[in-house]
Amino acid sequence: MTAIDEQTGSGLPPREYDLLRAAIRDTIWTVLDPLAEQIDRTESIPYDIVLPALRECGAFGLLVPAEYGGSGLSIAQYLPIIAEFAKSHGGIRALVHVHNSFAHALSEIGNTEQRAAVLHGAVTGERSLAFALTEPGHGTGADLGSTAVRDGDSYLINGAKWLITNSDLASHFLVFAKTNPSQVSAFLVERHAPGLTIEAMPETMGCKGGEHGRLTFTDTRVPKSALVGADGDGRVHLERALEVSRVFIAASSLGTAEQALDLSLRHARQRVTFGKPIAERQAVQRYLAEMAIDVYALRGMLADAAAKWDAGHRLPAESAMVKQFGLEAVGRVTDRALLVHGGIGYTRQLPIERLYRDARLNWLEEGPPTIQYLVAARELVAGYTFDDAFDPAHGDLTWG
Template sequence: MGFQNEKEYLVYKQSVSDFLWKEVDPLVPQMEETNHIPKDVLFPKFREKGLFGLIIPEEYGGMGLNTVQYLPILAELSKVSGAIRALIHVHLTSARAIVVFGREEQKKELLPKIATGELSVAFAITEANSGTGLDCKTTAVRKGDDFILNGEKHLITNADFTKLFMVACYTGPRDLGRKAMSAILVDLDTPGFTNDPMPHIMGCKGLGHGILIFKDCVVPAMNIVGEEGQGLEVFLGELEASRVFVAASSLGTAERALELSLDYAKKRVTFGKPIASRESIRSLLADMAMDIYGLKLMLEDVARKIDEGKPCPLEASIAKTHGLEMVCRVTDKAMLVHGGRSYLQSWPIERLFREARLNVLEEGTPSIQRMVTARALLSGQLPWALPW
């Protein structure tokens, strides 16, 4: 399915928003309490709405949204439930790596199933005993038409239901650095592959994480995504867009926190006046709006650049860092506006505060983002935005 024009897209966007508020929002308290996403209830509806295939091209059965169209839907998901947002985000970010780097036969085989949610792919980069990227300890040694995979990954989102994992590993000598790293798809049923659940997380309740262990797993060489030795490119390319997707999630959470704060400030009366009439509260609200507006403009710029095929790692890192820091500031301020009630689990601000903190850790900490930003600046790049 695709959209003939902007109006059709807007109708679709509204229908997704209506669906999220009518059918997902009422389930959020139950998800918070039970640490469980009712997938049997929700997945058929996500499929019907096209959520599993939002950014998968139409020719492979997806909705074919571009980045400019996808970000507002991601932000809306974030407003309703951080857990559902993260579930869809990981599913689609991994799918996007196959769209961009996969071989044609891989795309034809996998993407139509991913677009309906019949199959999900998770990405597995992080390791408990090494740093992210070139410090990776997982190895895959070539043996005929196969690779023999050994290593461990942890904190892997969606591991509770995913069947296919895109694993970062060395397929060549470590001293070759990035040229020796590959991304390989590993099926859960592969002998020697174990997937153990991890403890519940602070926010985004119901989202599942796994520890993956590979012991002499025989993986067909044709499961490499893109080319052998292209792994870092696959993951960095995936992460560049993904950082923008995480920033859009920060935007949604922050916008919801502001909406709730505006509403509360008008209703809460102390000493005979709504707190919205107090300078201190007005100042908090104004600060929140300034922060949100800044991110929204950054996202408009970087989304357009991605859709135009312009490399923008600098802008993506800046948007991600600004997003994660601003959503923490905004949810802090929303708590101040709400006073003591914000600390009660029955109030959505408490949940948004916890959900916002995931954005800080997802796909590169603020220090790593600043490192990427400074490296690009010192090599002569500047984040010039919309033409002046």
């Protein structure tokens, strides 16, 4: 299994990590996966079952530092776990991803008081941080309409956010707003802040059951202590948070692709036409081989990204590229999985139909393809080079 990072010492010792990963895997396949059909049918996650199960197996505190009671996993240790969630129901995967991803972000960019306000409770799921960036009338990143105006020892926030995952569960939101026309700042805003309203939005194509809501801020007053970092630090915080979270999305793509490949192999061996399994037909074999190539390539990219981050390297280009390759790979893999399964795969009798829909959220999380290409190209044109001296032996990522 994944070793403790040799340079930073981060992560759980191997024995503890093995036990945690086994407990989570058992919870996914014995408690959570049997709920998949119900969640898609009702378009609702049964939180009375799911939240206690996630709490009991330790899935809420995966990236919370040990000083706050969390597991403090390295990134190399975390990726196989979020990939395992992505093999089952996408709605639960999205819930776990957002909770852990932005608890991790707060542990890096928040001050002592902000971390204490959220992270102890994040370990049990009693508290959770959602990422409030996307807006209905604007683009991405610094293209924001939301404003935060200083008023004495407070800020008044006005604006709207939408498609905010976990908006029904979050105790806090990491809100990005302009503090002047050229500066973006980040704020830790409590769910019940006066002037903040939260509304449900229409159900999504896949990853069903979770809420991706709309937040409206109307003279929402937050104390100066809600400012994360300094005034104007929002872009820096945004880049760092999204950088590693894009790697998490790529790992989610890998998990879905691995499951689609495994199910396709099983179906191809069992499905008999004209007297022999379709796995023996050259056309189907090509589909399977193409799927495996994508899985293998994505595993390698993720291992590289995880090892670099755990060794203290930033990933300005790699994160965008692995996220983009991941969504392209899982798209190709689920396309071919549908072809291998044929007409029955297009029905809800088999999980391929759900995996196909769930995978499409990966196109949009942490920025669509146009953004990934822009970020990667911008870094390369500015002179960014891959660190040829980096030794990936300092990181270890074991799948399976």
